[in-house]
Amino acid sequence: MSDSNQPTDFPQVTDLRSALNVLRQYDNEVIETDTEVDPIAELSGVYRYVGAHGTVKRPTQRGPAMIFNKVKGYDDMRVLIGLLSSRQRVARMFNTTSENITNYFREAVKKPINPIVVGKEKAVCQEVVHYATDPDFDILKILPAPTNTPEDAGPYFTLGMCYAKDPENGDSDVTIHRLCVQSKDEISMYFVPGRHLDTFRQKAEAAGKPLPISISIGVDPAIEIGACFEAPTTPLGFDELSVAGGLRQQPVELTQCVSVDALGIANAEIVIEGELLPNVRVREDQNTNTGKAMPEFPGYTGEAKAAVPVIKVKAITHRKHPIMQTCIGPSDEHTNMAGIPTEASIFNMVEQALPGLLQNVHCPSPGTGKYLAVLQVKKTKPVDEGRQRQAALLAFSAFSELKHVIIVDEDVDPFDTDDVMWAMTTRYQGDVSTVFIPGVRCHPLDPSADPAFSPSIRDHGITCKTIFDCTVPYDLKANFKRSEFMEVDVERFIPGFNKK
Missing domain, CATH: 3.40.1670.10 (UbiD C-terminal domain-like)
Incomplete structure (x- = not known):
């Protein structure tokens, strides 16, 4: 099907699995492999060639999303990479076109729908629960956090929807951050200056208290892109989950975490629950001493930070047969997650001033x-x-x-x-x-x-x-004036030809 030829019976997208089902209606948008892959560098090494594109070192290309059904060291865990690394693929998951997706998002952000909290009976993210109090608990025994390259500071969660509340007024925020596994129950969290979630963390730390937080992985793509809207479109106190609600015309469903006073995305594939500890910092590469963090969106590997905040993990919950979602830092997955909200924000501001x-x-x-x-x-x-x-x-x-x-x-x-x-x-x-x-x-x-x-x-x-x-x-x-050519019916000569 061409980009403009969307299904007439477009199914409702509510989570990652229903989004994948939409893409499976098209040729070569999602491919799967049963060959075992090592999450440490090999998985990203494969996808670099298959579909990363972006600012990744050449050779690379735009290609399908890829699901690895067998991951080394894990019996019941699949890994998805590259879901958003094609603008056309993003458009198809919203029943629109590549050219129109900016308008689609700029209209949705004008009509946000706030998230709602649902009961445990609808929380498929909690079908399986692992508590950190279990003596055998280990993040990396449960989840295959990948590395992008052999010199990364450690295994990273690159597509975690980090969700927390302002400890003073209860405002919520969801953002995506660099999350490095540091021990069996600790994850470091890097904040670019100015992030709203860091403001919440600083307020909690000033009061000497931990900040409860959830990290939802494998969600409706509307949440992943909505989370990337920034001020002034989504100022401090604006819950970006309401953008996702506007995109889908229905509220995002949240559920109470099992171990901390926080909310997770109810139909996520995986939810990591924990607390950002006050006045605790670790060196990002303390386990590898590489001096490097991970490849970042400009195409270079970021330096490991000397002192980053720490999340003490309290529990991990997930669906049965979960799909772990990841991305390559400099791939077009980042271009689309960051770029589409940027386009919508620019368009709305300029249109207001210069109609x-x-x-x-x-x-x-x-x-x-x-x-x-x-x-x-x-x-x-x-x-x-x-x-x-x-x-x-x-x-x-x-x-x-x-x-x-x-x-x-x-x-x-x-x-x-x-x-x-x-x-x-x-x-x-x-x-x-x-x-x-x-x-x-x-x-x-x-x-x-x-x-x-x-x-x-x-x-x-x-x-x-x-x-x-x-x-x-x-x-x-x-x-x-550009040269004008005769308008012709190309299909007379090439049946099925799309002039776009």
């Missing part, structure tokens, strides 16, 4: 979903000249981790990198089409955002944000 100017937004693979946005604009009158750069400034305010904005006209496809580069080649002059905004705080995982790279940078994590205006000046538009 009708912005036609579409794309955060493409080279920018990892966070660092680069392509804005497609349409200038319809002389006073629109200059507003395209105002739109770029609004994009920077809508998403603080954005580094570069490329602006193109309505006749340029923002989803086609070749077309965008063509616009930069023929509609861009470096001295007049570039706007530099130096000295702005951006993202700490960009290795070029460091004083060692440029003397203009005062501190690590500061960057020069840049606008590349590849639009034609309004008064010159007549000189930049």
Whole structure:
């Protein structure tokens, strides 16, 4: 089926398994193997070639999601990787198209539906329960946390939906973090500065109390993408699970954890329950001494942090025959999880300020979903000249981790990198089409955002944000019309041909 040819009887998606069933209606979207795989480096090594793409070292490609049915050391555990590493695959799980998915999400975020709490009878995530008080309890005996490479600091959970409440006012937040298994019942948790969950942790720590937390793995993809919306679209106190509710037009179901005062996602494949301990820190690579953490979304392996907070695990619950979900850090799985919410946030903010100017937004693979946005604009009158750069400034305010904005006209496809580069080649002059905004705080995982790279940078994590205006000046538009070809019925010559 083509991207636009969605099933007419689109089934309701409520969890990971129903999402996989949607994809199984298409050819080559999900593949399975019964060959045993080692979760330590081998599993990611395989998928690097099959479908990771993104900023992964070449050779790599876009390909199907992959389920490993036999995992070394585990009798009843499957591992899924790459579910979200194709924009087309994401669109299919929401019964829309690759080009329309930004609009789909920007409308959903306007109509959030709050999560609800359900009883144990609906909590399939608790079909099997392992308590940390059991003398044989060991995280890695229960769950095959993978490593991406042989030099990782340790096994990581890369797609855990971390959910906790503000200890002062009860507001909830769900986010995705770097979670490294440190011992049989401890997991370290790395926080990029500014994360809302870290604000909750700091409040609990200031009071000398642990922060109860759940980590849900293997959930409806609406939750995974919804969790990646950030301020100002989802400010502190906004529960991103309500975005997932808006996407599915029904509330996400939560259930009370069995060992801590926290809520987990009721139909998750796996839920790890625990407490973030106050005033406890560990070195991220204390078990390996590699100096490295894991591959991060910019395409480089992050450094192991010297002191990161610790979750004391109290229990692990899971469904029967569970599916452990993971991803490769620099793959397009990150591009789509981070980029689609970024696109929706930018579009909504620009549309409010400059109605009708912005036609579409794309955060493409080279920018990892966070660092680069392509804005497609349409200038319809002389006073629109200059507003395209105002739109770029609004994009920077809508998403603080954005580094570069490329602006193109309505006749340029923002989803086609070749077309965008063509616009930069023929509609861009470096001295007049570039706007530099130096000295702005951006993202700490960009290795070029460091004083060692440029003397203009005062501190690590500061960057020069840049606008590349590849639009034609309004008064010159007549000189930049693309060649028009005859409209023809190609199907007369090639039956079934899709012109898109």
